[in-house]
Amino acid sequence: MKLYVDFSNLEAAVSKMGSSRVEFVIKQNYVPRDPIDIQLGDGFEVDFADIQFETGLASYEGRQVLLYIKDHHYGNKYEQAIENGKSGNRYHVADCSKLEEMRKKGRLERYVVTNKLDGIFKISRGANEYREAQEGETKLQICQFCLDAINYQGFKNISRGPKRQSFVATFDLTDFFDTYSSFFKFMPSGIADNQTESYSDDWQQVSNKVKEKYLYVCQQCGVDLKSNKRLLQTHHKNGVKADNTDLNLTALCADCHRKQPLHTHMFVPHKDTQLINHLRQEQGLNSKENWRDIYQLADPGIFGVIDMLESYQLPMPEVGLEIVNALHEVVSELELAWPIKKVGVAVDKESRAKS
Ligand SMILES: [Zn+2]
Ligand SMILES: [Zn+2]
Ligand SMILES: [Zn+2]
Secondary structure: OOOOOOOHHHHHHHHHOOOOOOOOOOOOOOOOOOHHHHHHHHOEEEOHHHOEOOOOEOEEOOEEOEEEOOEOOOOOHHHHHHHOHHHOOOEEOEOOHHHHHHHHHOOOOOEEEEOOOOOEEEEEEOOOOOOOOEEEEEEOOEOHHHHHHHOHHHHHHOOOOHHHHHHHHOOOHHHHHHHOHHHOOEOOHHHHHHHOOOOOOOHHHHHHHHHHHOOOEOOOOOOEOHHHHHHEEEEEOOOOOOOOOHHHEEEEEHHHHHOOOOOOOOOOOHHHHHHHHHHHHHOOOOOOOOHHHHHHHOOHHHHHHHHHHHHOOOOOOEEEEEEEOOOOOEEEEEEEEEHHHOEEEOOOHHHHHHO
8 A cells, every 4th residue: 555645844844943854764573464374373174285395395375384184083082182292193394204105095184284383283073972072272293204304403313212202392393484484485473473572772773883894794604795785684692682782793694694593583585595695606605614514505494405415425515506597597596506416406396497
């Protein structure tokens, strides 16, 4: 909606008071919310065929989701699951071997898709001749096959048994969704809500000064963002947002910033990560001596893949390689690539197809 308002009287009054116009930026914390985002917060049932696994992760209408079977009718499963979520159905986040097995058996029941991040889910049991229909809530657990499929936080290397169980017990859905957030167009509302932070009132000015002081260069990876200033951010080293002393402030590119400790819930669109990588490459900054450097350069969403490559002792890949056509136009971007071998890893089908 556009508003047409005549501000000439206001401006006249302002100039009478001896003030002049200043430019200002309204900090946007508003995240567009469609009805579907609100519905996904509660969860609703869909046909399995409508859930996409384009990136290997479950998504619905461009939103990252998890899925589970709400109905727990088998034996005492419902009571047991209400009592302890460990006994309930697992929820899935990726295209795992369990889902593949169900697909093969043709046993594709209706799944609830949701992006609720607290791990507490509605489960139910239909009525029969002895009892009424029931519905309750419980804390379900994540499917271990899913964690295996995407090697989340190096899950493949964790030995079976108590170690895996404790990983699953402390698994945090917000961290999980955050890791892959740049692969999806829309942020789950749970993460979007956390974006407002307690900055001081003059933050915008303070922040601009810091960026100027460092000449728009990221103080970690060294990428020069003079031509892409919006990708440079000011970071509080000690984590205290109100502490704007010189020593506590530094300038970081969006990618280095989100990889700082306790900065997990920062949303950096995948396109921005790719652009930063492109600039690093142009500026000769993506040299890497060991696998740690690869993690520094790559999108957190592919850390699981990198971990696997490392354990297979493959040669170190290029990060963010652009595929150029005969007209020297960039047609696609590979996350990781071994140009000599003409092998690469892309995030979505679109990039894969074009490569
Ligand atoms: Zn699964
Ligand atoms: Zn950086
Ligand atoms: Zn920061």
